[in-house]
Amino acid sequence: MKNSAFLHFLTLLLFKQRSKHSGAILISVIIIFLLSAVLFLSSSLQYTLLSTLQRQGDFTVTRVEAGKAANTPTAWVDDILEMNGVSHVAPRVYGRYFFTPRGKSFLVVGIDFFDEQNTQALEALVKNIDLKNFLSRESMIVGEGVKHFLEAHYFKEDFTFKTPKGTFKKVHIFQTLPPEANLLANDMIVMPIDLAREIFGLHENEVTDITFNVPNDAEWDTIITKLHLKFYDVRVVDKREVKKAYKNLYNYKGGVFLILYLVSIVTFILILYQRYAMVYSTERKEIGILRAVGWSIKDILKLKFYENLIIVLVSFTVGVILAYLYVFVWSAPMLSAIFLGSSNLENHVSFVPVVTFGTLGSIFLFYAVPFLAAVLIPAWKISVTPPKEAML
């Protein structure tokens, strides 16, 4: 029963003093929206990149000549296969094809479609792909950006590549990669390895790199050593390095926003603190009056705590929902351009909704704790001064 009177009064105060609270709620919503949008975006990007990485080989090996990348002999495939603990060795042709007239480029990936791992990865990405039909003629699967670019230049069914020998190679556009792959595959063209070899002018016994797996993580460093002993002119990139690079890529951008968030929250908290601590503020007088009519310090702090907790919860809910809609429904206009940078081809990235309890908890704590402290500390300070003084 005691609580019903308190709840009644709490609701009453919040409603009657809504204009006083609306400013704080508005600023809070903006701050929480910005923080949530940045965290949602970077979490989603990292999730997409890391889950893509999971489908890739553990190691990528390239031959180097005087420190620069050179074509890798296919004979290395057998040499690598001989190493214990190695599986799924696959040669790959990988490189940028420049479409000089428009100054754009496509990322061409030539893979062996008879390799089980490659077909599985492709089938996971492109649902219901008819591989038999695909391989029956010289075809390619293109990213959405490539598809739109080619269509805009009247290459609706086929595209003609210019080979280093000066000849032309017409390739049929078989299918488009799904929009979910736009983050990494917007400008990608996937084709059979022999076709890619022809386009880049590679010999039959050459590829750009070789990928393979080492299922036992503990063996990774041993394999790297073995590769360096076996091939003196080799560059080995393992998944750990790629993972680190992917994480860092968006972490630093998120970091910039976190600094902005910290600056804005500190400013806001200082304003709040100032408002509540002001010597002749309305809050001060109100606390004095409540104390004079019999409220204890504990009662005052309880009222201020719940009053501001409701403000925090409302702001948090509204800010998080708006950020969710902005990032995952409206694809984060402006913010995505900052995170993704300028793209080679026009890219419409849709973000995979990734919202963890940890992210939400961090947002709440980073906001609620300083907010409540900024209100409760001055409220407590006023409460402990004699009511006669506070009411002045």
Add this chain to the structure above:
Amino acid sequence: MVILENISKIYHEGTPQAFEALRAVSMKVNPGECVVLSGVSGSGKSTLLALIAALDKPSRGKIVVNGELISKLPDLHASAYRAKTIGVIFQHFNLLESLSVEENVIVPLIHSGLHLSTIDSMAKKSMELAAISHKASQEVKALSGGEKQRCAIARALVHEPELILCDEPTANLDRENSLKFIEILHALQDLGKTIIVATHDPLFEGLPFVNRVLHMEDGQLECGKNE
């Protein structure tokens, strides 16, 4: 009911700005008595009331109300004492401007543990006594000075205190409203309430229901003669 023994209040004690607002004041107010503390501004009347209301603590001396020593009460007990035993009517009304009359009146009962319907009926009773029921749902900021004063009276009475303290209650009222206030005061005394009024308003002189008028000057009672 109220016993004050050698009460002194020194503001900024121990500093060059030290100011002695009350000097060894002693007095006694019996249950059901109506006592008027008169004197010019700055004579110490309001300070004395604030100490009896436990809104401040004396520098020296002892205050006993209903057998309870209130001069050294810790916060929790002082708040409970204010919430239970006394009702204060301030010169500047001290109302929560954004709330209505009724909402202001129920404030002292929020932490009483009473049911909302009981609180509501107590508020209605108190507003009737203070003749402000007709303005119950009106926001305080829209009220006249006299109405605000009646709202403050209703709030001071809502928890049915035994002791009512009035600090310059008519200072912000016109003559008509001051007379109405005096009428309410009379009714309260008839209800058996103990009343202490600090005022320099001559209207309070010679009122039949006032038991005693104590004059204060320079922080002392009646030229230094304490009771």
